[in-house]
Amino acid sequence: MQKSELKTPYFMIDESKLIHNLEIAKQLKDISGVKLVLALKCFSTWGVFDIIKPYLDGTTSSGPYEVRLGHETFGGETHAYSVGYSEDDVKAVADICDKMIFNSQSQLAAYRHLVEGKVSLGLRLNPGVSYAGQDLANPARQFSRLGVQADHLDSSVFESIDGVMFHMNCENKDVDAFIRLLESISTQFGTYLDQLDWVSLGGGVFFTWPGYDVKKLGMALKAFAEKHNVHLYLEPGEAIITRTTDLVVSVVDIVENEMKTAIVDSATEAHRLDTLIYNEPASVYESSQNGEHEYVIGSCSCLAGDQFCIAKFDQPLEIGQKLHLMDSAGYTMVKLNWFNGLRMPSVYCERSNGEVQKLNEFDYTDFKRSLSQWSVQ
Numbered sequence: 014m015q016k017s018e019l020k021t022p023y024f025m026i027d028e029s030k031l032i033h034n035l036e037i038a039k040q041l042k043d044i045s046g047v048k049l050v051l052a053l054k055c056f057s058t059w060g061v062f063d064i065i066k067p068y069l070d071g072t073t074s075s076g077p078y079e080v081r082l083g084h085e086t087f088g089g090e091t092h093a094y095s096v097g098y099s100e101d102d103v104k105a106v107a108d109i110c111d112k113m114i115f116n117s118q119s120q121l122a123a124y125r126h127l128v129e130g131k132v133s134l135g136l137r138l139n140p141g142v143s144y145a146g147q148d149l150a151n152p153a154r155q156f157s158r159l160g161v162q163a164d165h166l167d168s169s170v171f172e173s174i175d176g177v178m179f180h181m182n183c184e185n186k187d188v189d190a191f192i193r194l195l196e197s198i199s200t201q202f203g204t205y206l207d208q209l210d211w212v213s214l215g216g217g218v219f220f221t222w223p224g225y226d227v228k229k230l231g232m233a234l235k236a237f238a239e240k241h242n243v244h245l246y247l248e249p250g251e252a253i254i255t256r257t258t259d260l261v262v263s264v265v266d267i268v269e270n271e272m273k274t275a276i277v278d279s280a281t282e283a284h285r286l287d288t289l290i291y292n293e294p295a296s297v298y299e300s301s302q303n304g305e306h307e308y309v310i311g312s313c314s315c316l317a318g319d320q321f322c323i324a325k326f327d328q329p330l331e332i333g334q335k336l337h338l339m340d341s342a343g344y345t346m347v348k349l350n351w352f353n354g355l356r357m358p359s360v361y362c363e364r365s366n367g368e369v370q371k372l373n374e375f376d377y378t379d380f381k382r383s384l385s386q387w388s389v390q
């Protein structure tokens with residue numbers, strides 16, 4: 014398959030970039046002894062799990078279908094977590110997960126009888142401290158429902174659980190800030206942790222970011238595990254797939270209203286949702302910081318403010334030209350939707366040997382099926 018012949022829009026996952034991140038993950042494991050479970054909420058494109066599996070220990074989840082997907086397609090350890098389980102959810106995952114992590118003491122009390130003896134039991138704690146750029150993604154935000162706060166804990170709960178999970182980081186590139194959070198956890202919950210088998214420190218630690226001090230992180234994790242005599246887990250999502258994947262689009266029109274807008278055959282609202290939710294503009298591979306030709310890279314959805322970014326180019330853009338929106342793997346393919354009936358991006362993987370393999374493609378029947386399967390009689 015020749016890349017130049019592929020029809021846009023599509024995602025292209027680059028195997029060698031993925032392996033680069035995975036090698037760093039391996040280093041971290043070797044230094045610290047921590048286990049790493051992939052957060053499927055961030056990236057669930059199971060067509061490339063054969064590349065990831067040799068490096069990580071399993072998966073973690075946020076809902077029942079992710080548990081099943083992790084169990085079926087990744088294997089290793091399957092962690093089941095949900096902010097709110099129904100009884101049916103608990104029954105559906107009880108036989109296919111290794112660890113079951115409840116978000117509250119009430120859920121733990123309601124459902125423990127369904128899983129006790131089958132899984133290792135855990136509870137999410139909320140340390141009340143965090144590192145997150147935006148309030149929307151801050152687990153320690155006011156009135157947070159994510160995990161049990163120290164002052165709400167019934168300390169007897171630790172006699173009948175095996176582990177706890179904290180998730181308090183979002184794209185944290187600052188190892189010292191992470192270490193301060195570790196210290197805070199140790200101070201607040203240390204005597205409880207000493208009674209447990211395992212502690213998961215969640216995701217959001219950006220240890221694959223260029224220049225990140227992996228050794229310092231590894232040593233801090235090792236010291237924490239030794240201090241409390243627990244097995245440690247991290248739940249990386251973004252760190253594993255960061256900078257591995259382009260969303261490739263084509264310019265379909267150029268319009269002008271004070272600024273030039275290049276309209277492309279994709280939309281943030283449908284295909285790169287976090288651009289919109291977190292107001293984080295995309296980066297375009299073909300752009301040039303000092304280019305003379307500036308464009309809004311606009312989406313083809315009907316939403317007035319739907320744009321990928323503003324970018325400068327050395328040459329004027331042309332209709333039909335392909336643009337590569339970089340770093341488009343995390344929280345994208347898991348959030349694709351059919352808004353406006355747009356063409357859904359296909360998914361490809363460029364293997365390390367240059368071969369391009371198709372992982373997914375969609376057509377009109379997928380759109381139609383997503384809306385109704387039966388009409389009223």
Ligand SMILES: Cc1ncc(COP(=O)(O)O)c(C=O)c1O
Pocket residue numbers: 052054055180182183184215216217218248249250251252
């Ligand atoms: C409980 C939990 N674990 C892991 C993650 C993965 O985080 P990231 O993709 O930032 O590493 C998240 C993200 O929201 C999470 O809520």
